[in-house]
Amino acid sequence: MRALVTGGSSGVGRAIALELARRGVRVVATARRVARLADLAVAPLPPESPAILTVAADITSAADRRTVVDRAAEMLGGLDLLVAAAGSGAVGTFATADPATLRQIMEVDFFAPAELVRETLPLLRQGRDPAVVLVGSILGYHPLPLHTEYCAAKAAVRSLAASLRQELAAQGTGPRIDIMLASLGPTESEFWDNLVSGERPRWSRGTPLSAAETAATVVTAIERRRPEILPGWSAKGFAIAARFFPWLIDAIVAARLRSEPRQRPARMEP
Ligand SMILES: NC(=O)c1ccc[n+]([C@@H]2O[C@H](COP(=O)([O-])OP(=O)(O)OC[C@H]3O[C@@H](n4cnc5c(N)ncnc54)[C@H](OP(=O)(O)O)[C@@H]3O)[C@@H](O)[C@H]2O)c1
Numbered sequence: 001m002r003a004l005v006t007g008g009s010s011g012v013g014r015a016i017a018l019e020l021a022r023r024g025v026r027v028v029a030t031a032r033r034v035a036r037l038a039d040l041a042v043a044p045l046p047p048e049s050p051a052i053l054t055v056a057a058d059i060t061s062a063a064d065r066r067t068v069v070d071r072a073a074e075m076l077g078g079l080d081l082l083v084a085a086a087g088s089g090a091v092g093t094f095a096t097a098d099p100a101t102l103r104q105i106m107e108v109d110f111f112a113p114a115e116l117v118r119e120t121l122p123l124l125r126q127g128r129d130p131a132v133v134l135v136g137s138i139l140g141y142h143p144l145p146l147h148t149e150y151c152a153a154k155a156a157v158r159s160l161a162a163s164l165r166q167e168l169a170a171q172g173t174g175p176r177i178d179i180m181l182a183s184l185g186p187t188e189s190e191f192w193d194n195l196v197s198g199e200r201p202r203w204s205r206g207t208p209l210s211a212a213e214t215a216a217t218v219v220t221a222i223e224r225r226r227p228e229i230l231p232g233w234s235a236k237g238f239a240i241a242a243r244f245f246p247w248l249i250d251a252i253v254a255a256r257l258r259s260e261p262r263q264r265p266a267r268m269e270p
Pocket residue numbers: 006007008009010011012013014030031032033034036057058059060084085086087088089108135136137138183184185186187188189190191192194208
């Protein structure tokens with residue numbers, strides 16, 4: 001199998017690239033930080049694993065995306081799997097946020113993966129057992145306050161995955177392309193260090209799953225072709241609560257916000 005993985009320089013994308021390589025998949029990983037990609041390329045792997053190849057790119061740039069897709073196809077001789085893991089968050093009151101934050105979050109978390117899917121579909125159609133994994137969030141199931149831009153982007157990703165899955169299944173011609181959505185709960189990574197704006201709210205600090213555990217779950221789900229992936233019990237529990245008890249989530253979050261005045265949304269002037 002031949003895979004292109006975005007977000008390969010840290011956290012979940014890096015762990016997925018390593019896990020795929022460990023299981024014999026030939027991987028091209030991409031991100032902006034060149035030194036981090038160089039580090040990934042020399043990360044220890046079992047002797048039988050293929051070496052991870054890398055291409056530096058800003059995934060929000062259309063020209064960079066084209067280059068990454070072309071280089072990956074060249075280096076791998078085709079493509080069977082796209083894992084769109086690159087993403088960024090933002091924290092803060094929407095009313096007072098810079099409009100640029102909304103643009104940037106939508107660019108990296110929604111437009112970039114959406115366009116990357118569009119750009120890789122022709123290659124995937126010629127691939128073997130082709131598949132796409134979009135890395136979303138449990139906040140795409142139910143939003144939280146102070147994460148408005150990010151929740152909106154991840155809800156859009158969830159909707160994109162569901163719509164595209166039906167659309168491709170209905171086409172009925174060519175090889176079937178499986179569209180999978182991995183909705184992550186709290187996961188160890190550099191996510192909170194790389195926020196576009198704001199800082200991590202204290203009330204959101206739970207016990208995260210490691211990036212390696214998350215990656216192992218995602219890669220096993222790819223092998224089993226699971227359309228919806230919820231790594232760990234906290235993500236599964238949140239998705240169930242979002243479906244059956246959304247009011248409970250809202251009540252817990254409201255209580256936590258009340259207990260942390262610093263994070264309370266700023267009151268709007270009348
Ligand atoms: N960690 C969590 O608790 C959590 C929970 C739910 C969902 N997620 C999702 O998991 C995915 C991976 O995030 P993470 O937790 O692993 O965070 P992370 O460690 O900060 O990794 C984010 C990755 O995205 C890449 N990236 C960001 N902007 C980019 C751009 N413009 N162009 C190219 N690459 C870009 C970063 O690489 P460069 O900076 O080198 O470009 C980095 O490799 C994201 O989609 C995130 O929304 C995470």
